[in-house]
Amino acid sequence: MQTSTSSMPLPKRLIGFFAVTIALTAAVAVLGIILGMVGSFVSNGGGGVTWTFLSEFPRNNNTEGGIWPALAGTTLLVLLMTILGVPVGTATAIYLTEFAKQDSWFARSVRFAVNTLAGVPSIVFGLFGVGFFIQFMGNGIDGWLGTSSFGDGSLLWSAATLAVLTLPVVIVAVEEALRAVPRDLREASLALGATRWQTIVKVVVPNAVTGILTGSILAVGRGAGEVAAILFVGVTYSSESIPSAVTEKFMHLGYHLFVLSTQSPDVDLTLPLQYATTLVLLGLTFLLNLTAILIRSRLRKR
Amino acid sequence: MSNPFKQTRKRPGEWIMEWSIRLVASASIVMIFLILLFVMREAATLFVSAEATTEATSTPSAGSNMEPESYNPDAPAEAAASEPDVYNPEAEDPTTTQQQGEPGAPGQFIYASKNPKYPEIYNPDTGLLPEDIDVVAEDQAEVDTTRKTSVLSKLTGDQWQPVGDVPKFGVKPLLIGTLKTTTIAILIGAPLGILAALYVAFFAKRRVREVVKPAIELLAGFPSVVIGFFCLVTVASFIQDITGAPYRLNAVVGGIGLALAVIPIVFSIAEDALSAVPKTLREASLALGSTEWQTAYRVMLPAAAPGVFAAVLLGIGRAFGETMIAIMATGNAPLSSFSPLEPARTVAATIGSEMGEVVWGSEHYGVLFFMGVLLFVFSFGLNAVTELYVKKRLIKKFQGQ
Structure with missing residues (x-):
């Protein structure tokens, strides 16, 4: 031109x-x-990422050894987060695309709430985790059941906090996938006498599975790297074992990096470990995001 | 895409399922209310039971923090005399600080400097910077009065010393720090993001666009600790080398880190807005004989202005709320200085670094939650403006004129 x-x-x-x-x-x-x-990160940390680094516990006050508990803790965290958050996000997306009249005030408020939720600083989610999940729900459950394990930071409350934080990510991704399901399919199903609910369960959702997957992957990518929101909701700097119950505290890759790089007595000593941890964390989120982007671009072409 | 086929008959099971979906869909709205409610509930201890919180404030276990109870208001001189022991300037020395925060003590934050000459240390135990030390003695006389003054006057003070004999919760230095780093982040991030979006939307060839766009969007997926770490080890040294700044970690380093978080947001929203400008505008402009760049800068950019404005607003929202980058790269000293080469402490970073060591239910705890409410309200406001005002204008612009 x-x-x-x-x-x-x-x-x-x-x-x-x-x-x-x-x-x-x-x-x-x-x-x-x-x-x-x-x-x-690759040039400074590439050599540090070995099998032993990935599979060993940290030793000597986090100055030697590997990152296994942090890796395992992060994985457990995002799994639990996915279980808690993705169903809610998917249901919201189904409501927004299939049920809602687009200009009804309820649909508009849901949309507004989703956008607002996406813009709330993650540290506020951390405070919310303390105020709502630990202080209110945790202490409430403890008082009710007579236990003492819920009123403190734990894997469960961190996962719940992150589930709220990643809700908009899931909703936006799933909604996009649901909208990509051709209208013809819906109409064909309804014309054959299926009810709206049958159409959604048997036609729309199966066709949008990749989208739900993308949403989950994006949420996991976001959750894996998020530190501010879980700072006081259950993450710990050092742990002797992999958490075996949801009420235990856990180690987290991002928090581990934060501890190593700012709170260690000798920051220079652990610099190779910091680079290697960064590389693992970045590699993980990078892979997740790349997968989501690739699935998404395939979806868009269709 | 509301269903055109009105369903007249429904099976009871389906009816229940549909309504439970509706119910679950309201989760986002409920969450917004819950966040506001419960963050405010924790902050409310500040305003409701002032006497109870005074008790709680003095409970931190660290020895020096027990002092307030023993202070005799009748003997301010004695209190002042005992000061030097507690507020030891030596405490700012990196080695001492490291002893206090034994390796990995939970919640202890040691901002260890690589260069002992310029410690970027804010000691959470004393909450003091060297220049504050002489001020403390005078404050002792006010112990009694300070305790009784209203929460609001405490919050509007000039100093942030949350853990000390007379805790001071003046948020002014924190607001200045936030303003400073956010401004730097936007000054760097917004032009880069908008210009990159302009390039991708108008000048780049299709094949280039398909590589550049996802690459920049990948930056949005970088965990903020990773960006913070990059600033801490690489950007900080680089900035110190070129500017000769006395502090290795300062507002510029933090601002650059925040800019890295802002760029992908500004980029993708601005790019969306620019691509949404109707093709007819572009074609009309070209048909009138203007060049590509004239069309881009004088027709397309103004047409997408509300969207670009929204991008900048959301970028601001990200910058002031970002916590990890701010904790790691700004130096964290609560100074009331506007100099970009001096350290800054943002509101979000203060919550992030102090929440871990605060006594739950104390006054300090309430103040941190109160700042959380401020962050929430501010981000909510920014979002409301972009949603209600900007989008409406954008629609009007493209449909009506």
Whole structure:
């Protein structure tokens, strides 16, 4: 779409060149920063990521050894989070696409709430975890059952907090997938005499399974890297064992990195460990996000 | 996509299922209310039972914190005399701090510096910076009065010293710190994000776009601890090398870190807005003889302005609420200084680093929750503005004119 640039006076052509170049520079700069970051982690931490690093417990006050409990804790956390959050997110998305009249005030408020939830700072979710899950629900359950294990930070409450935090991620992804299911399929099903509920359960949802998967993966990617929200809801800096009950505290990759890089007595000593941990954490979230992006782009093409 | 086929008959089981879906769908709304309610409930201890909280404030187990109970208001001189022992300037020395926070003691935050000459240390036990020390003695006379002054006047003070003999909860330095880092983050992040979006939306070839767009969106998936770590080890040294800043960790380093979190948000929302501008506008502009860049900057960008504005607003929301990057890269000293090369302490970072060591139910705890309410209300407001105002304008612009 090249127009007759050459007929313009020189200063204008210069401005034009500058205008395009500055946009290009910005894009290149952002890409450069990303590549520089990843490059620095790979070159400094690549050698540290070995099988023993991944499979050993940390030793000597987190200055030696591996990250196994952090890896396991993160995995358990995101699994529990998925179990708690994805059904709610999926149901909300089904409501928004299948039931709701788009301009009803309830649908609009749900949408507004989802957008708001996405914008709430993660540290506020952490406070919410303390105020609601630990203080209110945990102490409530303890008082009711006569136990003493719920009124403190734990895997369960952290997973619940993260489930609320990642709710918008799931809803947006699943909604997009449900909307991608062709209208013809719905109409064909209804024309054959199926009820609306049967259509949703047997036609719409099976066709949107990849979308639900994408939503879960994106949520897991977000949850795996989130530290601020779980800081005081159950994460711990050191643990002798892998948690065996949901009421136990757990180690987390992101928090482990935070502890190593800011709270260790000798930060320089553990620098190789920090780089290796960063690389594992970034690799994990990167893989998850990449998978989601690939599934999504396939979905869009369809 | 509401169903055009009105269902007249429903089986009871299905009716129940449909209504439970509706019920679950309200979860997001319920959560918004619960967040506000329960964060406010914990903050309410501040305003409701002032006497009870005074008791709780003095319970932290660390020895020096027990002091307030023993202070005799009649003998301010004596209290002042005993001060030097408690507020030992040496406590700012990195080695001492490291002893206090034994390796990995839970909730202890040691901001160890790589350069002992310039400790970026904010000692949570004393909450003091070197220059504050002489002020403390005078404050002792006010112990009694300070205790009784209202919560609001405490919050509007000039100093943030949450753990001390006279805890001070002046949020001004924290607000200044937040303002400072957020401004730097937006000044760096917004232009980069918008220009990159402009490039991807208008100038890039299709094949380039298909690589660049997901690559920048991947940055959104970077955990904030990872960005914080990158700033801590790499950006901080780089900035100190080029500016010669006395503190290794400062507002600029933090601002750059926050900008890295802001860029993908600004980019993807601005890119969406720019691509949503109707093709007819672009074609009309080109048909009138203007060049690609003139069309991009003078037609498309103004047309998408509300969307770009929304992108910047949401970027601001991300920057001031971001916690881990702020804790790790800003230096965390609660200074009331606007200098970008001095350390800053943001509201979110304060909650993040102090919540772990605070006595639950104490006044300090209430103040941290109160700041949580502030963060929530601010982010809610930003979101409401983008939702209700900006989107309406965008729709009007493209449909009506």
